[in-house]
Amino acid sequence: MADKISDETMEHVTKAKNKISDETIEYVGILAKLELSETEKQNAKADMEKMLDYIDTLNELDTSRVEPMSHVFPVNNVFREDVVTNENHMEETLANAPLRGGDSFKVPKTIG
Amino acid sequence: MDILSLSAVELGKKIKAGEISAMEATKASLAQIAAEEPRIHGYVTVDEEGALKQAEEIQKRIENKELTSPLAGVPTAIKDNMCIKGQLTTCSSKILSNFKPTYTAEAVKNLQKAGAVILGKTNMDEFAMGSTTETSYFGPTMNPHDTNHVPGGSSGGSCAAVAARECYYSLGSDTGGSIRQPSSFCGVVGMKPTYGTVSRYGLIAYGSSLDQIGPITKDVTDCAAVLTAIASWDKKDSTSVKRADYDFTSALTEDVKGLRVGIPTDYFTDGLNLEVAGAIRAAARVLAENGAVVEEFDLSLVKYAIPAYYVIASAEASSNLERFDGVKYGYRTPEYEGLHNMYKKTRSEGFGAEVKRRIMLGSFVLSSGYYDAYYLKALRTKALIKAAFDKAFESYDVILAPAAPTTAPELGKSLSDPLKMYLSDIYTVSVNLAGLPGLSIPVGKDKKGLPIGMQLIGNHFQEKTLLRAAYTYERATGKEA
Numbered sequence: 001m002a003d004k005i006s007d008e009t010m011e012h013v014t015k016a017k018n019k020i021s022d023e024t025i026e027y028v029g030i031l032a033k034l035e036l037s038e039t040e041k042q043n044a045k046a047d048m049e050k051m052l053d054y055i056d057t058l059n060e061l062d063t064s065r066v067e068p069m070s071h072v073f074p075v076n077n078v079f080r081e082d083v084v085t086n087e088n089h090m091e092e093t094l095a096n097a098p099l100r101g102g103d104s105f106k107v108p109k110t111i112g
Numbered sequence: 113m114d115i116l117s118l119s120a121v122e123l124g125k126k127i128k129a130g131e132i133s134a135m136e137a138t139k140a141s142l143a144q145i146a147a148e149e150p151r152i153h154g155y156v157t158v159d160e161e162g163a164l165k166q167a168e169e170i171q172k173r174i175e176n177k178e179l180t181s182p183l184a185g186v187p188t189a190i191k192d193n194m195c196i197k198g199q200l201t202t203c204s205s206k207i208l209s210n211f212k213p214t215y216t217a218e219a220v221k222n223l224q225k226a227g228a229v230i231l232g233k234t235n236m237d238e239f240a241m242g243s244t245t246e247t248s249y250f251g252p253t254m255n256p257h258d259t260n261h262v263p264g265g266s267s268g269g270s271c272a273a274v275a276a277r278e279c280y281y282s283l284g285s286d287t288g289g290s291i292r293q294p295s296s297f298c299g300v301v302g303m304k305p306t307y308g309t310v311s312r313y314g315l316i317a318y319g320s321s322l323d324q325i326g327p328i329t330k331d332v333t334d335c336a337a338v339l340t341a342i343a344s345w346d347k348k349d350s351t352s353v354k355r356a357d358y359d360f361t362s363a364l365t366e367d368v369k370g371l372r373v374g375i376p377t378d379y380f381t382d383g384l385n386l387e388v389a390g391a392i393r394a395a396a397r398v399l400a401e402n403g404a405v406v407e408e409f410d411l412s413l414v415k416y417a418i419p420a421y422y423v424i425a426s427a428e429a430s431s432n433l434e435r436f437d438g439v440k441y442g443y444r445t446p447e448y449e450g451l452h453n454m455y456k457k458t459r460s461e462g463f464g465a466e467v468k469r470r471i472m473l474g475s476f477v478l479s480s481g482y483y484d485a486y487y488l489k490a491l492r493t494k495a496l497i498k499a500a501f502d503k504a505f506e507s508y509d510v511i512l513a514p515a516a517p518t519t520a521p522e523l524g525k526s527l528s529d530p531l532k533m534y535l536s537d538i539y540t541v542s543v544n545l546a547g548l549p550g551l552s553i554p555v556g557k558d559k560k561g562l563p564i565g566m567q568l569i570g571n572h573f574q575e576k577t578l579l580r581a582a583y584t585y586e587r588a589t590g591k592e593a
Contacts, residue, residue: 032430
């Protein structure tokens with residue numbers, strides 16, 4: 001997101017039909033696990049309001065008798081026996097670790 | 113003979129006949145990369161050493177008659193969102209800038225089995241989110257036809273590399289038009305197959321219900337050959353579809369007599385550039401002159417495709433990109449206080465603006481209180497859009513349309529207004545929502561010399577109909593060099 005709030009953004013804020021509150025942006029930031037600066041938050045609000053205004057055109061459609069479609073083809077669970085088919089990749093996998101401790105990924109303390 | 117001007121299939125034949133070696137072709141491609149990259153920047157990684165090693169081994173196996181595929185020994189490039197074991201796979205993102213996968217994507221494996229020489233990994237919009245290749249962490253790719261213009265996106269590096277002859281063909285991925293739109297902008301042939309045709313195993317997911325890998329090539333013959341090589345049923349991808357026929361090259365015949373072609377009138381509205389509209393109509397006339405029955409019709413629901421797409425794609429992206437947290441691979445922020453702070457800082461520093469924008473939107477539309485109003489509403493709209501295509505395919509074998517409303521925009525003009533950029537996908541996103549195959553083929557250039565692409569859309573599993581129509585068009589017009 002841009003570093004400063006553009007004039008276009010400021011102009012939009014006064015026109016948007018959808019209003020995103022500071023609390024909502026805060027909450028969405030928690031869900032998204034993103035830490036946004038104050039400027040980024042203001043830009044995100046404007047971006048989201050503009051997108052939601054646009055997405056609201058879908059409300060012109062009567063979908064009350066339409067089932068939501070997640071996949072165009074029927075998708076079923078695919079089960080298989082839990083059999084190991086690949087060799088041990090421990091070293092290659094750990095080679096990608098940002099921080100390694102012995103044969104483990106090292107992370108900050110997780111339990112108080 | 114200019115070795116670089118050969119198509120992939122032509123080169124494959126000459127390699128098989130012993131007229132050119134895989135090593136000569138590989139060296140020629142690497143020299144072209146060295147010459148063109150400062151101008152194009154189509155690659156994130158060029159694996160010179162690896163490519164030469166592959167060429168040597170593959171040449172031996174061709175001579176031993178072990179490798180008989182039409183693509184054996186032909187140099188290729190892979191979009192940087194497909195995993196190759198031990199080779200940098202970045203998705204053009206800072207968060208994966210140091211990631212080396214422990215396995216290879218199935219589509220790439222299929223190419224390796226066919227004897228492809230992989231030259232490197234191509235640039236893309238970060239996590240395939242963008243329409244210009246300008247959101248790449250490594251900087252934009254330039255359009256080989258005019259380097260002041262973008263190549264399109266998100267498979268912009270793959271399309272530019274083919275157009276600049278830095279490889280003989282490439283693989284791209286298409287979630288909302290990411291193969292077809294840059295193919296149109298770069299003057300190459302690109303196809304998004306029917307959902308489930310090419311395994312997504314090892315393709316780093318953006319919108320899983322929409323993502324599909326496909327070929328980017330110099331001509332229609334190459335497109336059929338590459339699709340034949342990469343398509344397969346794969347038990348490692350639960351959405352993979354078992355198809356009856358995997359030989360797409362048999363569709364390469366000049367025959368569109370009686371082919372019912374429909375042009376959606378609602379695609380030819382205000383937003384469509386007049387030069388593009390003219391070129392598409394002229395291309396439709398070529399098919400008509402060769403015996404196709406071309407009609408106009410009203411597809412309907414066109415303006416709802418983009419809002420439905422952005423809800424669904426962003427929702428899936430927000431979920432798919434949760435895995436990037438700085439624990440097991442990729443970038444980790446250098447300073448943090450505790451686990452949650454590490455997650456947040458890693459992601460905030462590791463993702464670019466467009467990726468964050470879509471993760472935020474996706475998290476919002478999936479959040480309690482908004483899920484029904486946005487996410488389910490979009491899935492219901494998707495069902496309506498699919499029904500509109502089903503109805504169209506009762507009357508037509510092929511839907512003929514532009515691939516994009518304009519030719520390639522100038523660099524630096526798109527990112528400031530995301531909504532406007534999203535509108536450049538208006539003719540391509542609905543094809544992903546409905547899971548259909550779509551192909552883009554060059555049909556001329558505008559006054560500035562920038563290529564225009566025609567999109568052919570088929571019903572599910574009708575790739576061969578698209579290839580036949582495209583091949584007939586190509587033959588009738590004389591292939592552009």
